[in-house]
Amino acid sequence: MGPKKFFIQTFGCQMNVYDSERIAQILTARNYRPVDDPARADLILVNTCSVREKPEKKVYSALGRFRALKGKKPGLLIGVAGCVAQQEGEGLLARVPYLDFVLGTKELKKIPEILDNLESSGDRACAIALDGRIDPYGGLPLFPAPGGPTAFVSIMQGCDNFCSFCVVPFVRGREVSRPSQNIREEIRTLSEKGVKEVTLLGQNVNSYGLRTAGEPDFVRLLESIDKIPGIERIRFTTSHPKDLSPGLIGAFGRLSKLCEHIHLPLQSGSNRILGRMNRGYTKEEYSGKVQRLRAACPEISITTDIIVGFPGEEEEDFRETLKMLERIQFEEMFSFRYSDRPRTRASTFAGKIPEESKQERLAELQALQRGITQRRYKAWEGREAEVLVEGSSKARREEKTGRTRVNHIVNFPGASVAAGSLVRVRIQKALAHSLRGELI
Ligand code: SAH
Numbered sequence: 349m350g351p352k353k354f355f356i357q358t359f360g361c362q363m364n365v366y367d368s369e370r371i372a373q374i375l376t377a378r379n380y381r382p383v384d385d386p387a388r389a390d391l392i393l394v395n396t397c398s399v400r401e402k403p404e405k406k407v408y409s410a411l412g413r414f415r416a417l418k419g420k421k422p423g424l425l426i427g428v429a430g431c432v433a434q435q436e437g438e439g440l441l442a443r444v445p446y447l448d449f450v451l452g453t454k455e456l457k458k459i460p461e462i463l464d465n466l467e468s469s470g471d472r473a474c475a476i477a478l479d480g481r482i483d484p485y486g487g488l489p490l491f492p493a494p495g496g497p498t499a500f501v502s503i504m505q506g507c508d509n510f511c512s513f514c515v516v517p518f519v520r521g522r523e524v525s526r527p528s529q530n531i532r533e534e535i536r537t538l539s540e541k542g543v544k545e546v547t548l549l550g551q552n553v554n555s556y557g558l559r560t561a562g563e564p565d566f567v568r569l570l571e572s573i574d575k576i577p578g579i580e581r582i583r584f585t586t587s588h589p590k591d592l593s594p595g596l597i598g599a600f601g602r603l604s605k606l607c608e609h610i611h612l613p614l615q616s617g618s619n620r621i622l623g624r625m626n627r628g629y630t631k632e633e634y635s636g637k638v639q640r641l642r643a644a645c646p647e648i649s650i651t652t653d654i655i656v657g658f659p660g661e662e663e664e665d666f667r668e669t670l671k672m673l674e675r676i677q678f679e680e681m682f683s684f685r686y687s688d689r690p691r692t693r694a695s696t697f698a699g700k701i702p703e704e705s706k707q708e709r710l711a712e713l714q715a716l717q718r719g720i721t722q723r724r725y726k727a728w729e730g731r732e733a734e735v736l737v738e739g740s741s742k743a744r745r746e747e748k749t750g751r752t753r754v755n756h757i758v759n760f761p762g763a764s765v766a767a768g769s770l771v772r773v774r775i776q777k778a779l780a781h782s783l784r785g786e787l788i
């Protein structure tokens with residue numbers, strides 16, 4: 349009998365992708381090996397997201413599929429981690445009788461103990477402590493396993509903002525910054541293993557370090573990462589518009605490794621709705637910050653998130669969101685139909701919008717943005733861009749794929765170009781969400 353095998357299915361945001369990699373690291377240290385096929389696994393873990401109704405539903409259908417495997421292989425262990433695990437806790441063990449364990453968002457380090465208990469006594473386990481401002485990665489080895497030239501690095505966990513629609517503060521707990529020294533060491537190790545680009549992750553990176561004595565603020569952290577040899581590009585996500593400081597705006601264009609892209613979720617273009625969402629800014633303040641970003645860094649690409657059909661959203665509020673799309677000219681937009689989330693204030697609000705109206709608004713919003721995105725992509729035709737090569741294109745093996753600094757995907761012929769190289773490419777054609785080019 350060789351080493352045991354594990355399979356992890358990940359839903360949700362980059363934070364979950366990072367956590368899944370951390371879990372894989374813990375399991376590998378326990379002599380487990382990753383497999384691509386759940387049918388070959390001795391342990392299946394579903395890392396879950398509960399930010400909207402749809403991703404939460406996917407968790408239960410995934411579990412349903414894995415149940416059949418358990419029938420064929422009685423020793424198979426199935427666990428649920430992440431935000432649905434945190435949200436449902438013991439209830440999940442009751443609802444899913446074939447589930448072996450539930451692992452909360454700040455309990456990664458409990459995995460070995462849980463597995464030991466399951467192996468020796470078969471006891472089902474639920475670990476979902478969330479208290480205090482404790483670094484969930486504290487005590488774990490630094491993350492050393494890059495999958496290519498780019499890597500995510502979590503710099504903080506949790507959120508204290510309590511936007512009225514959002515479940516994150518309830519499932520990720522209070523905001524906790526990781527020690528800056530750990531972050532830098534982790535990035536240095538990644539760099540030594542060939543990583544060229546890091547994306548710093550947090551629910552609201554702008555407030556990094558503010559609640560921890562002796563830690564730098566986010567701009568200082570960026571400055572120190574900018575000096576790490578071998579790292580060529582720095583990105584971060586997500587940045588809350590209300591906390592986007594003049595210092596951070598000034599960092600674009602000043603720090604050479606900081607890429608010219610910011611994801612700045614607007615959520616709505618109506619001040620009345622923004623107030624009900626508890627977002628802490630008006631559309632005028634948002635536009636002002638965008639103007640300053642573009643003055644500091646004319647190349648910058650700005651992407652956003654929008655929610656349609658928030659409780660009480662009138663046709664007029666929605667028109668204001670459309671107007672904001674025209675005014676700001678986002679590079680890309682991620683848009684969602686509002687859904688009620690457990691424990692959030694908005695779930696108790698009156699004025700729920702029927703699903704058909706949400707769907708109509710979503711379609712109109714997306715049609716408008718499609719045109720804007722297309723024009724912005726088209727503007728790149730004929731220009732040169734620096735591309736960090738990530739690997740071969742999935743569709744055509746002889747082609748390479750990578751991203752520009754403003755975060756556009758570029759595909760180009762270049763069989764001999766190695767992943768991790770920084771190359772100059774001339775953009776020939778804009779497609780819906782990517783560019784085609786040729787090596788210069
Ligand atoms: N921390 C990030 C957002 C994380 S959630 C931030 O502050 O911007 C990602 C996106 O999901 C949000 O920006 C929002 O647009 C969407 N979202 C969150 N809760 C939602 C809900 N209840 N219904 C619909 N969309 C939601």
Ligand code: SF4
Pocket residue numbers: 507508509510511514515516517551552588
């Ligand atoms: Fe949710 Fe708001 Fe925190 Fe973002 S800032 S994670 S939307 S509560």
Ligand code: F3S
Pocket residue numbers: 359360361362363364396397398399430431515516519520
């Ligand atoms: Fe989803 Fe949790 Fe991320 S709810 S969006 S996986 S923080």
